[in-house]
Amino acid sequence: MLEKQCYINKELFLQRPKPLDIPTFISLFSGLTEKADSKPFHDDFAVLEIDPSVKPVGVARFGFTSVLLCLSGSLDSIVGQHQFTIKAHDIAIIPAEHINALSGFSTDFKAKLIVFRSDFLRKGFLNTAILDELLYINPDYPPIFELDTDNFEANLYKFDKILEEHNKTNPFFLDMIRLYLVQILFDYNRVCEICLLNSTTNMNRQFQIVHKFRKLIDRHFATLKTVKEYADLLHITPKYLSECTKQQLGYSAIDLIHQRILLESEFLLRYSELTIKEISIFLNFDTISHFGRFFKAQKNQTPSEYRQIR
CATH class of the missing domain: 1.10.10.60 (Homeodomain-like)
Known part of the structure; x- marks a missing residue:
């Protein structure tokens, strides 16, 4: 028996639903927006803003990586085995394929959000080994870090430049977006390494x-x-x-x-x-x-x- x-x-188990793709993910939210003058979303990349009117997506699995920079307020999150609250000046990454839940949005919650499939970065000029290293999120630790003022402002600048490149669609704009996104991932990994080296929790x-x-x-x-x-x-x-x-x-x-x-x-x-x-x-x-x-x-x-x- x-x-x-x-x-x-x-x-x-074989009948479990497939991870959400980017268009489906966007359609589930009423408060995910791009600027009024922005270009349409792409299937493998989108840069978004979350405002207080966002509708929680509940429990999901994404077929893409999400990088969130919190501007204000707070958001409760579960990613894999970790449960944590995202607050102002935090940067968080939700790796592809991980079951997660986003809920408890505060009324003043605002954030910048970049979602992308790994294929989007693979179309650039980084070799696979480096890219795999950047996209690897250690499952032993919550995928969130608090940024100091300088690092927060530097990352906010990169998020805004990505949106600017996306909207203007000048020559090589996708390559420029990839460059800024890679910088954000390097910044995240650097903060991660520093925090782990200084941690005595383990x-x-x-x-x-x-x-x-x-x-x-x-x-x-x-x-x-x-x-x-x-x-x-x-x-x-x-x-x-x-x-x-x-x-x-x-x-x-x-x-x-x-x-x-x-x-x-x-x-x-x-x-x-x-x-x-x-x-x-x-x-x-x-x-x-x-x-x-x-x-x-x-x-x-x-x-x-x-x-x-x-």
Whole structure:
């Protein structure tokens, strides 16, 4: 019976929705805009502004990389195993293919956003090895950094120059856009390296345990549902794992497990053609009613209600 269940899940995994492309991503937002005099969006690149009227996209997977420079306000974000708040002067990158959720936009939230497919940069003159290095975002750390005033102003200038080049379409404008974008990626990687070199957080045993716990959840959320199962993998007691999670993150270990299951549930309900029963099987709930009770406890609405308003 177990083998059959695993087989069904593999079949359902193949039916997971494809990552969003750039035109679809843009169409999901009511508050994503280019300047009034700007040129149309491209399929592999767009430079955008986010204002307070933006409609949250919810849970998604992007088929492109996003680079966000926050000007004001705040935004709650989940990218892979990481949960964080983006605020003014922060720069954040959402790597392609990572499941993510953007929500909790403050009323004064404003940001510059560049979205691009890797193919867009590959059409330039950088060799593949350098480009792969630039686009690699270490999954062990949240993909966000706070910029000091000088670095923030320098990056804002590059974002604005990209928009200017995009609008004027002078000779070599796409190459100029790629140059500015590569500079932004180099800046991000430089800040990343400096922060990691100066960080002592990874010396903390509790941090290391929680970090491993989150990676395990991201890998096994569909099959492991209890704190004890993860504690056994980490060779510690459930009580100690719960203490570490509470100390490092401020909420319980079971909340972290449920959060990841819910994230995948929302993603599948929003974008897949799987039935609710198939989703419950994919996530290894023993019955569809069990899945329904879990989802309603987390979201205060049934899976059917959530799917109707997606």
